[in-house]
Amino acid sequence: MRKAFVYKPSHKNLKTMKNIVIIIALTIGLVSVSFHSKNGHEKEPIIASKTITQIAVVVKDIDKARNAWAEVLGVKAPEVSIAESHFSRPTQYRGNPSDAKAKLAFFAMDNLQIELIQPLGGKSTWQEFLDKNGEGIHHIAFAVKNIDGVEKQFQLQGMPTVQNGGWDGGAYSYIDASGDLGCILELLENFK
């Protein structure tokens, strides 16, 4: 019968084992922190809302477009309003003040708004889009809280603000997410 091997740890071996245990404990700790941080990140989206509030189409002639949409949908053509810089949050285009104006018209659908936008001059993301692509779907919009904070989070992720501004009671920011999400997003915050 072969003599059983009995392991008798020396003082040196005990020290090595202690170190191994510490290393294992640290590794488990680090992996766990990283796992929770990843999960935490997934639970903290930049946009909390799961509702798209608007789809916006940039057009050359809002009267032609609103009548065509009205006919397709079988509804009355909506009124046209003017968007322009407001003192509460003056319009900025790529970080500089802009006197951009646009004609707007909104169709109230059952689950969101279709917005038509005809740029009226001044530097804007609307005119930039029209010059580059012609008429087309310019952005989709989300309602947010703390619009400046959300803008900053997008910026940190490499998605800069291309234009922002406000109106009596609200603020908007266009995020150029074209490199990441494939399109422009609009953030909207109502203060009233």
Add this chain to the structure above:
Amino acid sequence: MRKAFVYKPSHKNLKTMKNIVIIIALTIGLVSVSFHSKNGHEKEPIIASKTITQIAVVVKDIDKARNAWAEVLGVKAPEVSIAESHFSRPTQYRGNPSDAKAKLAFFAMDNLQIELIQPLGGKSTWQEFLDKNGEGIHHIAFAVKNIDGVEKQFQLQGMPTVQNGGWDGGAYSYIDASGDLGCILELLENFK
């Protein structure tokens, strides 16, 4: 005092008056018919639904895009599926058969779906859009009934079908409404 003029209609005058009354009655009738027909037209939209079911973004790299969207929305990246011609309604692009394929991924939002589309070759409206504009919002979709009939109504209004096809249990048609509505629409019909 000036003598009062008393009008005494002759036989000829009576006949003229009769004709005038007939003409007035006919005019009122025609205007009324035209008014009712116009109202009737407004009540018969090409698209009956007021719900937008999808917003689709054409992208170059669906894996990059679905991960970026997942991070922004704080959700899991959705699975990728392949769209290709189906025998039930073989893919047609501008009236000719097409072997177009695409990778698709869908984010279920609270009020609609965000669809990501990466063209995989073959002639398609997706590839055409990508070549012309780069990445961007390609279309918005409506659920319809009698998709072929709705296609024909759009065609009669000068908005032709650019691509159509189907899958097991459904049919889709892309309407090039860019000249009228400023964008492409997708019609979707589920048969199951």
